[in-house]
Amino acid sequence: MLDANLTQQLKTYLANLREPIELVASLGDDAKSAQTRELLNEIAALSDKVSASFDGSDARKPSFAIIRASDPSRQVRFAGLPMGHEFTSLVLALLWAGGHPPKVEQDVLDQIAALDGDYNFEMYFSLSCHNCPDVVQALTLMALTNPRVKATLIEGGTFQAEVDARNVLAVPATFLNGEMFASGKMGVEEIIAKLDSNADAKAAAKIADKKPFEVLVVGGGPAGASAAIYTARKGFSTGIAAERFGGQVLDTMGIENFISVPYTEGPKLGAALEAHVKEYDIDVMNLQLAEKLIPAKVPGGYHEVVLKNGASLKARAVVLTTGARWRNLGVPGEFEYRNRGVAYCPHCDGPLFKGKRVAVIGGGNSGVEAAIDLANIVGHVTLIEFDSQLRADQVLQDKLRSMPNVTIHTSAQTTEVTGDGERVNGLVYKDRESGEEKKVELEGVFVQIGLVPNSEWLKDSGVELSPRGEIVIDDKAATNLPGIFAAGDVTTVPYKQIIISMGEGAKAALSAFDYIIRTAPAEDVAEAA
Known part of the structure; x- marks a missing residue:
């Protein structure tokens, strides 16, 4: 199943296991079951901390559970072969089950552990889906962190009859306790927010304690990441408030026109953006939807961005990079049959x-x-x-x-x-x-x-919008309001391309820097922040 390159990579990863794990398979007589047996045997041969057995009794065949040997309540199940885009998910499941710490903030792990309830997730993915790994990995992490969370991750092509019976016509598709829970890409924080009724209040309280920023970037796509990195490099206190860090690029498959990179994929580029942002002292506030912009009353004053959860953020300069979304047809039947064809x-x-x-x-x-x-x-x-x-x-x-x-x-x-x-x-x-x-x-x-700019929330703010709803900017990425700048697909800049958005984000950041140093001495800005 695994070529020499993958075998060597996996062996290197499995050296990080801290405690034994068990792979317990439920198999039939079909070809996929034979492939599953072969894969698990190959994995077990790479580490003395991994054992494989084939006496499972799960109704879904082929399937296998990855179990922490010291605590069998912590386990996750794959139904079908997690190859293709999901091979990384399989590797992470093995590592996490074996005690290797995930690269997740401790407060997120604490939130998972604190979930009070019994949650049985069933999630369907396809091997060509670039949005599915995020959900697969989020549910895997939750199941291996909280024993009351169960997760079965199902490759739809292997269980076509089940997919048809449940009317699954879009992936990722996630069921909770037998009922449809969500359709589409979600990270672990989004899933927690849907399960925890107090999540919004907790997030709002956390944000309320923040001091004003010198620069606040609203939106976390390529333009937003670029803008934040540039202002942070100038030494300005910088925050990013994003509905979904990575933005629309996460929904993009093949990228072949990003100069110097012959080929990449949206999720991979999104992860690179996040990693680059984390190299700087940038306060990233993910899953935060902006609802209102209140401009400063005088140049150099604080602009305010009100979030959906009721909290608000203030900054001397704001860079708007909220991007765009897929345009709907707007015809009868489209909404009614979304994710059902x-x-x-x-x-x-x-x-x-x-x-x-x-x-x-x-x-x-x-x-x-x-x-x-x-x-x-x-x-x-x-x-x-x-x-x-x-x-x-x-x-x-x-x-x-x-x-x-x-x-x-x-x-x-x-x-x-x-x-x-x-x-x-x-x-x-x-x-x-x-x-x-x-x-x-x-x-x-x-x-x-095509696309629709995410600018509805700005209609009563005083920011000038074009007839198409795009933010009108000048050649320095400035809007009609002092101290408010914009970049990327939400603006009037032609040609909606990732590389153009990044350049525009940098331009907006440099303009914000220029605005701040010309409207107030840098030391005064720092003291006010």
């Missing part, structure tokens, strides 16, 4: 539609790339484009048109997503040339029609 991530959810008929809405680069990827997995792809022609790069169009199981409709306006009450069964589009309405029977709809 309507999806936004072809890489994550494509494998769940193997052999089925799907549509991709959007003829730009994202839409055409999605259609190409899906055509290699599903039975048939119908691409719907509102414009009279596709807008993607020609090389992508040529590739798409060469695929035999793809149909392209241009000048087509999607008007409805239809379903049977449980899941999608088709869509309706209008031919914009003839006016005729047509229905396409299918099982999935992937929406790829």
